[in-house]
Amino acid sequence: MDERRYEMIFEACSLKKDLEFCAFGDQTIIGERGINLSGGQKQRIQTVRALYHDADIYLLDDPFSAVDVHTRTHLFKECLLGILASKTIIYVTHQLIEFLRSANLILVMRDGRITQAGKYEEIFSLGTDFMELMGAHKKALTKINSIECVAALDN
Template identity: 70%
Template sequence: MRIAVCGTIGSSKSSLLSCMMGEVPKTSGVLKLCGTKACVAQSPWIQSGMIAEDISFGKEMDRERYEMILDACYLKKDLEVLSFGDQTVIGEWGINLSGGQKQRIQIARALYQNTDIYLFDDPFSAVDAHIGTHLFKRCLLGLLGSKTLIHVTHQVEFLPAVDLILVIKIEANLVLVKLMR
């Protein structure tokens, strides 16, 4: 199932995902997530080291899956212009990447983990519209087509492709959630 989470700035959309990851305590109710999960934060995080290691993140290299993910995340052209391709060192001791490149590497890392549940916190805000559309189609609708996806977004053009829309609104210091199909 694909679920979109929408709402105004400051309406606790990111906090909802943080709660699902166990990073923010819930004050009441029940939260049950069954299966493995991966989260793609709004602000990209990368580890220092080679790009290939950052994406595989400790998992054994499956070259076919890896290449498919590079293509889906629009990274192949970026890697072609780097002197050492995916063996290029990034981060503290390596080269600097743009925010969009970091975000696409972070998305590739999440996809490579092959988890049951994916939590995406508006990751396309760091990329241009063309790349965002490519990522949405190839990653969220393609590679994650059979996975559970909870996607915080402000991009209404993606909403027709989801199964359920949660609209979060703050009113009188209460968080109100409305379900839409």
């Protein structure tokens, strides 16, 4: 085991503080199907496992969907742009705004088919499917934010 790499990856995946609450640290037994973990903890543990494996190609299916915005940003910078910077990463995400500018290649899909491909600036200038996705994404975020504001006011 490469202790230095292991520690670096745990730090990059924001799991150090989680381990402090576990009586046996990283030797703590996890319940069946991760029953005693939150969704975000499960995702971050899977990310640690993937990163420690040190593969050449990574296929990530929305690995930050269950974490808050601050953690998601940290994970993206430290893991994808940091530790995996020299690797090939195929990353599926619904967090359009946060991550697209950093991608080397973006594939826009509609009805299971690739409709556009290119760097952010290229497909942004083409509009059509990409602009519809961005518009729908912004509209959904606005709706969620307004619902959260109303809920906060009700409390």
